[in-house]
Amino acid sequence: xxxxxxxxxxxxxxxxxxxxxxxxxxxxxxxxxxxxxxxxxxxxxxxxxxxxxxxxxxxxxxxxxxxxxxxxxxxxxxxxxxxxxxxxxxxxxxxxxxxxxxxxxxxxxxxxxxxxxxxxxxxxxxxxxxxxxxxxxxxxxxxxxxxxxxxxxxxxxxxxxxxxxxxxxxxxxxxxxxxxxxxxxxxxxxxxxxxxxxxxxxxxxxxxxxxxxxxxxxxxxxxxxxxxxxxxxxxxxxxxxxxxxxxxxxxxxxxxxxxxxxxxxxxxxxxxxxxxxxxxxxxxxxxxxxxxxxxxxxxxxxxxxxxxxxxxxxxxxxxxxxxxxxxxxxxxxxxxxxxxxxxxxxxxxxxxxxxxxxxxxxxxxxxxxxxxxxxxxxxxxxxxxxxxxxxxxxxxxxxxxxxxxxxxxxxxxxxxxxxxxxxxxxxxxxxxxxxxxxxxxxxxxxxxxxxxxxxxxxxxxxxxxxxxxxxxxxxxxxxxxxxxxxxxxxxxxxxxxxxxxxxxxxxxxxxxxxxxxxxxxxxxxxxxxxxxxxxxxxxxxxxxxxxxxxxxxxxxxxxxxxxxxxxxxx
DNA sequence: TCCTCTTGCGCC
DNA sequence: AAAGGGCGCAAGAGGA
Numbered sequence: 001x002x003x004x005x006x007x008x009x010x011x012x013x014x015x016x017x018x019x020x021x022x023x024x025x026x027x028x029x030x031x032x033x034x035x036x037x038x039x040x041x042x043x044x045x046x047x048x049x050x051x052x053x054x055x056x057x058x059x060x061x062x063x064x065x066x067x068x069x070x071x072x073x074x075x076x077x078x079x080x081x082x083x084x085x086x087x088x089x090x091x092x093x094x095x096x097x098x099x100x101x102x103x104x105x106x107x108x109x110x111x112x113x114x115x116x117x118x119x120x121x122x123x124x125x126x127x128x129x130x131x132x133x134x135x136x137x138x139x140x141x142x143x144x145x146x147x148x149x150x151x152x153x154x155x156x157x158x159x160x161x162x163x164x165x166x167x168x169x170x171x172x173x174x175x176x177x178x179x180x181x182x183x184x185x186x187x188x189x190x191x192x193x194x195x196x197x198x199x200x201x202x203x204x205x206x207x208x209x210x211x212x213x214x215x216x217x218x219x220x221x222x223x224x225x226x227x228x229x230x231x232x233x234x235x236x237x238x239x240x241x242x243x244x245x246x247x248x249x250x251x252x253x254x255x256x257x258x259x260x261x262x263x264x265x266x267x268x269x270x271x272x273x274x275x276x277x278x279x280x281x282x283x284x285x286x287x288x289x290x291x292x293x294x295x296x297x298x299x300x301x302x303x304x305x306x307x308x309x310x311x312x313x314x315x316x317x318x319x320x321x322x323x324x325x326x327x328x329x330x331x332x333x334x335x336x337x338x339x340x341x342x343x344x345x346x347x348x349x350x351x352x353x354x355x356x357x358x359x360x361x362x363x364x365x366x367x368x369x370x371x372x373x374x375x376x377x378x379x380x381x382x383x384x385x386x387x388x389x390x391x392x393x394x395x396x397x398x399x400x401x402x403x404x405x406x407x408x409x410x411x412x413x414x415x416x417x418x419x420x421x422x423x424x425x426x427x428x429x430x431x432x433x434x435x436x437x438x439x440x441x442x443x444x445x446x447x448x449x450x451x452x453x454x455x456x457x458x459x460x461x462x463x464x465x466x467x468x469x470x471x472x473x474x475x476x477x478x479x480x481x482x483x484x485x486x487x488x489x490x491x492x493x494x495x496x497x498x499x500x501x502x503x504x505x506x507x508x509x510x511x512x513x514x515x516x517x518x519x520x521x522x523x524x525x526x527x528x529x530x531x532x533x534x535x536x537x538x539x540x541x542x543x544x545x546x547x548x549x550x551x552x553x554x555x556x557x558x559x560x561x562x563x564x565x566x567x568x569x570x
Numbered sequence: 571t572c573c574t575c576t577t578g579c580g581c582c
Numbered sequence: 583a584a585a586g587g588g589c590g591c592a593a594g595a596g597g598a
Contacts, residue, residue, distance in 0.1 A: 242577060243595070258577080261578085261579075286593080287591065311588060405585095478587080
């Protein structure tokens with residue numbers, strides 16, 4: 001069994017071509033044509049795992065999934081790896097499609113990446129996303145040959161990382177990012193169990209019955225708008241318009257700086273309370289109401305699209321349906337299928353633990369050796385005041401300077417000099433225009449990247465100083481957020497592998513990931529395997545700790561719940 | 571009418 | 583004086 005297999009689907013139809021490769025990417029045989037690509041892939045996977053090398057898992061794996069009997073074990077996603085390598089090589093943001101990488105290799109003009117398909121393209125279905133021309137190969141180029149060539153070049157570039165430990169970590173990043181791409185495609189395919197009837201009942205309780213005329217407001221929301229006007233004694237106005245709201249409150253003698261809810265909550269007036277309530281309900285109606293259900297949660301599953309590496313820190317983004325912003329109140333609608341359960345696990349206080357492991361601050365590591373980190377921190381340095389401990393540490397990680405946080409930061413600096421030195425060094429690097437990297441080697445964008453709106457590199461003067469400090473806060477947080485994302489990706493990869501190894505009679509009964517949100521995972525599992533899954537999650541977390549941070553006393557405990565309904569997890 | 575920007579808030 | 587990192591989404595404001 002070849003350790004790797006390059007794969008290129010035919011542009012039209014179910015066929016494709018394969019080519020076995022060695023680990024350096026050299027062909028071990030001639031290309032093979034398959035009339036039924038899914039069948040050929042399944043046969044090879046069943047004969048022993050290989051690492052599938054393809055242009056991109058989102059275009060390569062998703063069309064195969066419905067036709068495969070079981071999940072694939074491993075892959076190498078050329079587009080994601082190209083992005084990681086470009087960042088590592090100081091060419092952040094250069095085009096990363098297969099065609100772009102191939103053109104660079106051949107010294108040809110490099111095509112720009114196509115814009116990601118947005119909601120406007122939803123009408124086209126998935127044809128847009130999976131169209132072969134998204135690979136950006138020039139006409140006449142052989143896709144399989146391009147996959148083989150770009151992969152070999154990427155393996156060469158990875159091998160060229162001089163520091164052996166850094167090279168090892170980068171290889172882990174490449175594998176974990178690619179495993180994430182598999183998991184993301186699978187989650188989009190499987191969907192998150194979603195009970196429309198429960199959701200509907202919740203909406204009706206909060207908002208009133210679903211309006212029969214589309215576009216009209218639910219009754220309770222409309223009632224609130226009227227009450228609000230009466231409370232202010234003003235002419236009718238649109239409570240969704242901050243301009244009109246500010247004017248109406250001003251007419252009633254209440255000067256507001258904004259209509260943000262925290263400001264409204266400080267105003268002692270019935271109208272302020274009504275407006276806060278209106279905004280809460282309106283948000284649920286607009287963002288996760290009946291229209292959302294119709295668009296995203298049909299057939300008992302919420303099917304968002306996850307964008308692996310969609311955030312520069314390595315966090316995933318999502319497209320459509322706000323998958324990573326499901327309001328807590330709606331978790332009631334996430335219910336396991338009959339006979340199945342949800343294993344919900346989230347990493348407790350992930351980011352401060354990451355800081356402890358990264359900085360190797362012995363004192364902070366002791367507070368992160370288990371249990372409640374903030375409690376231990378409070379006992380050590382804040383006379384048991386947990387709120388102060390948490391506020392101070394979060395402020396240090398985000399670069400906060402406001403409020404009464406100064407004394408807290410001073411305490412932290414005195415007690416945990418290595419940890420504070422670590423984030424402050426990252427901030428200085430950013431302020432000076434440099435780049436920083438995650439533990440596994442994901443590099444942050446340079447200061448000149450126009451999408452960060454920091455092109456005015458002149459750091460003199462007041463505006464320049466503000467820009468530099470903003471950049472410092474970004475790099476300060478990046479090292480932690482991105483290293484936490486490293487750990488979470490390693491967790492996903494390890495967990496996915498363990499779930500794939502659980503003995504099941506029918507692959508349809510295999511426990512599978514259905515949700516991943518930065519530091520939290522949900523596995524949907526047959527009830528009789530729930531304990532095995534919970535154990536697998538715990539083992540995967542420890543494996544991720546070991547792989548990413550090596551020999552560290554820091555622990556990354558999970559709070560794990562086996563539940564029927566997501567809302568019951570905490 | 572279309573498009574971009576701003577505002578505000580959901581999640582971590 | 584300003585004063586907190588990362589996102590996605592929807593609606594209003596306002597210009598072309």
